[in-house]
Amino acid sequence: MHKQRRLPGCRTGAVWLGGLASWLMASMVQAGEKLHDPARGWDHLWNEVLVDITVIGIVFAIIAAYFVIRYRRTSPGQQGSATGLSAAAAVAWVVIPGFVFLADDLYIAAQGWSLWNTYRDVPADRLEVTLESGMYSWDYTYANGVRTQNELIVPAGKPVMLKMHSRDTIHSHYLPDFRVKEDSMPGRVTYLWFLPKEAGKEHLVTCTEYCGVMHSYMAGKVIVKTEAEFKTWLDQETAKLGNKAKMT
Amino acid sequence: MNIKEWIFTTDHKRVGILYLIGSIAAFVVAGIMAGLMRAELSAIGPTVTANPTTYNVWLYAHGAIMILGFQIPALTGFFANYCIPLMIGAKDVAFPRVNALSVWLFYVGVILALLTFVIPDPPDVLWTGYPPYSTITTGNTAFYTFTVLTLGFASIIGGVNFLTTVVYMRAPGITWNKLNIFVWCILGAFVMQLIFVPVLGSAVTLISFDKYLGTHFFDPANGGDVLTYQNLFWFYSHPAVYVIFLPYIGVVFEIVATFAKNHVFNYKAAVYGGVGGIVLISGEVWIHHLYVSGMPDWLRIGQMVSTLMISVPVGLLVISLVGTLYKGAISFETPMLYALGVVFLFLIGGLTGIPLAVTALTLNLSETYYVVGHFHYVMAVAGTFAIFGGVYYWFPKMTGKMYSEFWGKTGFWVTFVGVNAVFWVMMDIGVKIGLPRRYYDYAQFPEALQSQQIMSMGAAVIAVGAAITILNWIIGAIQGPKAGNNPWGSQSFEWTTVSPPPHGNWPSPPSAAESWNPYAYGKR
Numbered sequence: 001m002h003k004q005r006r007l008p009g010c011r012t013g014a015v016w017l018g019g020l021a022s023w024l025m026a027s028m029v030q031a032g033e034k035l036h037d038p039a040r041g042w043d044h045l046w047n048e049v050l051v052d053i054t055v056i057g058i059v060f061a062i063i064a065a066y067f068v069i070r071y072r073r074t075s076p077g078q079q080g081s082a083t084g085l086s087a088a089a090a091v092a093w094v095v096i097p098g099f100v101f102l103a104d105d106l107y108i109a110a111q112g113w114s115l116w117n118t119y120r121d122v123p124a125d126r127l128e129v130t131l132e133s134g135m136y137s138w139d140y141t142y143a144n145g146v147r148t149q150n151e152l153i154v155p156a157g158k159p160v161m162l163k164m165h166s167r168d169t170i171h172s173h174y175l176p177d178f179r180v181k182e183d184s185m186p187g188r189v190t191y192l193w194f195l196p197k198e199a200g201k202e203h204l205v206t207c208t209e210y211c212g213v214m215h216s217y218m219a220g221k222v223i224v225k226t227e228a229e230f231k232t233w234l235d236q237e238t239a240k241l242g243n244k245a246k247m248t
Numbered sequence: 249m250n251i252k253e254w255i256f257t258t259d260h261k262r263v264g265i266l267y268l269i270g271s272i273a274a275f276v277v278a279g280i281m282a283g284l285m286r287a288e289l290s291a292i293g294p295t296v297t298a299n300p301t302t303y304n305v306w307l308y309a310h311g312a313i314m315i316l317g318f319q320i321p322a323l324t325g326f327f328a329n330y331c332i333p334l335m336i337g338a339k340d341v342a343f344p345r346v347n348a349l350s351v352w353l354f355y356v357g358v359i360l361a362l363l364t365f366v367i368p369d370p371p372d373v374l375w376t377g378y379p380p381y382s383t384i385t386t387g388n389t390a391f392y393t394f395t396v397l398t399l400g401f402a403s404i405i406g407g408v409n410f411l412t413t414v415v416y417m418r419a420p421g422i423t424w425n426k427l428n429i430f431v432w433c434i435l436g437a438f439v440m441q442l443i444f445v446p447v448l449g450s451a452v453t454l455i456s457f458d459k460y461l462g463t464h465f466f467d468p469a470n471g472g473d474v475l476t477y478q479n480l481f482w483f484y485s486h487p488a489v490y491v492i493f494l495p496y497i498g499v500v501f502e503i504v505a506t507f508a509k510n511h512v513f514n515y516k517a518a519v520y521g522g523v524g525g526i527v528l529i530s531g532e533v534w535i536h537h538l539y540v541s542g543m544p545d546w547l548r549i550g551q552m553v554s555t556l557m558i559s560v561p562v563g564l565l566v567i568s569l570v571g572t573l574y575k576g577a578i579s580f581e582t583p584m585l586y587a588l589g590v591v592f593l594f595l596i597g598g599l600t601g602i603p604l605a606v607t608a609l610t611l612n613l614s615e616t617y618y619v620v621g622h623f624h625y626v627m628a629v630a631g632t633f634a635i636f637g638g639v640y641y642w643f644p645k646m647t648g649k650m651y652s653e654f655w656g657k658t659g660f661w662v663t664f665v666g667v668n669a670v671f672w673v674m675m676d677i678g679v680k681i682g683l684p685r686r687y688y689d690y691a692q693f694p695e696a697l698q699s700q701q702i703m704s705m706g707a708a709v710i711a712v713g714a715a716i717t718i719l720n721w722i723i724g725a726i727q728g729p730k731a732g733n734n735p736w737g738s739q740s741f742e743w744t745t746v747s748p749p750p751h752g753n754w755p756s757p758p759s760a761a762e763s764w765n766p767y768a769y770g771k772r
Contacts, residue, residue, distance in 0.1 A: 038608075038611075041608075042608065042609065042611075042612055045606070045608065045609060046603065046609060046612075046679075049602060049603050049606065049609065050603070052602070053599040053600065053602050053603070054599075056599060057595050057596065057599045060566065060570065060595055061592070061595060063570060064570045064573065064588075064591060064592075067570065067573035067574055067576070067578075068573060068578060068588065071508070071573060071574070071575060071576045071577065071578050072577075072578050072579075072580075073509070073577040073578055073579040074577075077737075078509070078577040079509045079510075079577055079769045079770045080508055080509045080510030080511070080575055080576040080577050080769050080770050081575045081577075081770050082510050082511055082513070082572075082574055082575040082576065082770065083770075084511060085513075085514055090514050090516065090517060093514050093517060093567065093571075094514070094517045094521055094564060097563055097564065097567055098521075098560050098563070098564070101559045101560045101563045102557070102560060104559070105553070105556035105557055105559055105560075106553075106556075108556060108602065108605075108606060109552055109553050109556050109606070111606075112552055112606035112607060112608050112609065113549055113552070115606075115608035115609075116545075116548070116549060116552075116607050116608040118608075119608055119611060120545055168380065168384070169380045169381040169384070170378060170380070170381070170474060172540060172615060174615070174682065174684065176612075176681060176682030179611065179612035180611050180612065181540050181611060181612070181614065181615070182540050182542065182611070183540055183541045183542055185380075185468075185474050185475070185541075185542065186380060186468045186469070186474065187468020187469070187472075187473060187474060188468070188473075188474075188475070188542055190542035192611075204692055206684060206692055207684070208540075208614070208615035208616070208684045208685075209378075209615065210374055210378070210381065210686045211381060212381060212385070213300045213301050213304065213372075214300060215300075215686065215687070215688070216300070216684075216686075216687035216688045216689045216690065217689065217691070219691075219692045
């Protein structure tokens, strides 16, 4: 039997860690409730992380700039006067910054994970469209077989899910306005979703995975209609499809 | 001095200088490619060439040559070769003839890369070579494969050589905890090269098998998987970023300690926490290059956490570096300007990497100009500034002569202004409108025009700065004034011999005194 020894400060550390963990979880839950729209969530988290990195950058830059100015060499032959660190100070200079960096990392990771879940959990009430990408076009197929090329027509206010694959090289379906992209490739099916909001608006689709010579010209658009307009359009296209089927 | 002596040399210093000449030549060629791309992008629509394939070949050549022909060879070829035996008091590397083979292979690799511009079907697969494109393009993927294999092999045998050299050939008194930080960084870099280069070698070999021998490793129609390649490629190529980062931050440590005339702050934290931590974590973060590639969700989240944790070892290195300035006696010759420039550029580049570690944020940022701006700051520009600073720092050691301080500083400030004009604007436009990278034309983003023009002008400024720098070296090497053996008053061991050192480095095997330390400034 070995005797249990308690490390000094162990209990305080546990309290701090527990506090940190519950704060992280609370902020995750909070973030999860706030963000139903990945694009809005993206802007929110980007701003938060931007503040975080700006603060860290400015702190380091100010310290470095201060040292550079304060400790200029004033006479030739002058030497630095820093003394070595004691063992305790050396350890502290690892543990304390390490803890601070790690805490910041975990905080950002928790926020990022929460937003990631928003991006990957597609709402059940959605419009599903199949996308086949190829050199150099975006070919959309709606559930009833209606097809469009380089124009994705969607109703406002309804989540749109794209199930994607490619017939040749890898492409990436990027929607800058909706802050989302995902590669499409042969042999695998990938997906993404987004929430079009405003009827009458058009949004750019552009390829972001180098796919061949004409990569930079592989663009299309998302056209947002009102629910009624969308229904009319889809019915017309479906009818056309039916006529075609009858004719052949 | 005859040319045959140089070609067949086994002297680590000459091998190093051959690496330097080759890598600077590669830098100039790859820089011209960047200039052509910036010219092309200065207006919407065809500008310099009406053929997108030509642009894609520039893009391929710029990336592949800058990384494989300039940065890695300059850092692990030139600096390692020139400095390591001198820093540890050895007369040469452990295997001098193998060392000569490695520099020959490097030249073969550079020649293969340069042949891109004369063959009728140049490779257009970018430096990443992703299938299926690389297996169906009419471009010559085999050139890509053989360039990577040749340079990779040169690097592997260099790795074996340097690990052996540092372990077995340290002079008496130069103990592990008295090694220069730079030596530790090179050790770390070569450990990673030995682990990861073979993986890259297998990946690029398999694409040529697929393309020319009819195998189906990456062909889903026949049971292959396109993502396998990306995993193999980035399993090497993310550590490759640290193969560049560690040596360059090592060079910066040497410069900062010498010009601040100060101890390295918390040496052991930098070595064991910083260098060791980076080597340890380097192989667990590659998925962050595949955040939008359709990888399993759990991997994308798991490696978000491991990627963010890189901030811990990197933070320790930065604290050590900035801490070395504390109570120093700082002077600002050209090498120090470059070193401080690296600290500034690295702060921007490192911190702008944090959003890219976050999977959800990368769903928007990936493959945009933001990414390109970020990695140019953190790797390309900071690395190049460290290389320039290091060449200036060891210039009197190599040549026995002094460069022009005025032109050195002028070159620094011109380049510094140029790189920020290019890459700050690049990140900005990447976030604001999501402008995608690797675009020959950007008709769908007319609002990017002004930023593109600022970047193109910035590129011209960089070209002027780099030209001043390279000319300054050439002129200094030919007609610079005598520098003396230790013009910086450094304590580091390489400055204890004459400049330039003779074959064998010291007349008789040296040893380090008990009180010696590469950073023993201040009190005696």
